[in-house]
Amino acid sequence: MATAEINNLNNPTNLRKMDFGSPCDLHDVFAPDRVNFAPRAGFAWTLDEAGATVVRGGVGVFSSGHLMALFQNAVARPFSPVRQGWNTAEIAARGVAWQQYPEEHNEIVIRDAAGRRNQY
Numbered sequence: 001m002a003t004a005e006i007n008n009l010n011n012p013t014n015l016r017k018m019d020f021g022s023p024c025d026l027h028d029v030f031a032p033d034r035v036n037f038a039p040r041a042g043f044a045w046t047l048d049e050a051g052a053t054v055v056r057g058g059v060g061v062f063s064s065g066h067l068m069a070l071f072q073n074a075v076a077r078p079f080s081p082v083r084q085g086w087n088t089a090e091i092a093a094r095g096v097a098w099q100q101y102p103e104e105h106n107e108i109v110i111r112d113a114a115g116r117r118n119q120y
Contacts, residue, residue, distance in 0.1 A: 023117070080109045081118050 010021030042059035084105065086094065094108050 077106075078117050079113050079115075080106050084109050 010024055012018060012020045038061065040058065040060040043055075043057045045055045047053040047055060086096065094112075096105065096108065
């Protein structure tokens with residue numbers, strides 16, 4: 001059994017090149033940005049006298065940068081991706097057949113990865 005992880009990469013030096021850095025420490029996946037203070041305000045506005053229709057807004061304060069691994073909004077096993085797709089030739093080469101279960105497909109993906117960790 002493998003524990004799910006957030007495998008985040010260090011920030012890129014140039015987003016046009018998408019040259020992300022090495023994997024971050026699993027226990028320290030992002031550096032907080034104390035200068036990036038972003039307060040939010042909230043409101044509630046009743047549109048009719050009966051109070052049946054109300055428009056609401058929220059409040060929040062953000063002080064951290066983006067966690068790149070969460071752009072996909074998913075956490076995966078360390079050696080298999082969140083999603084895997086194969087074309088017809090790849091399916092035949094891997095011996096994928098009906099009826100197989102996700103656990104069997106995951107074993108194929110892990111074998112294909114040859115010990116390399118999955119990175120977003």
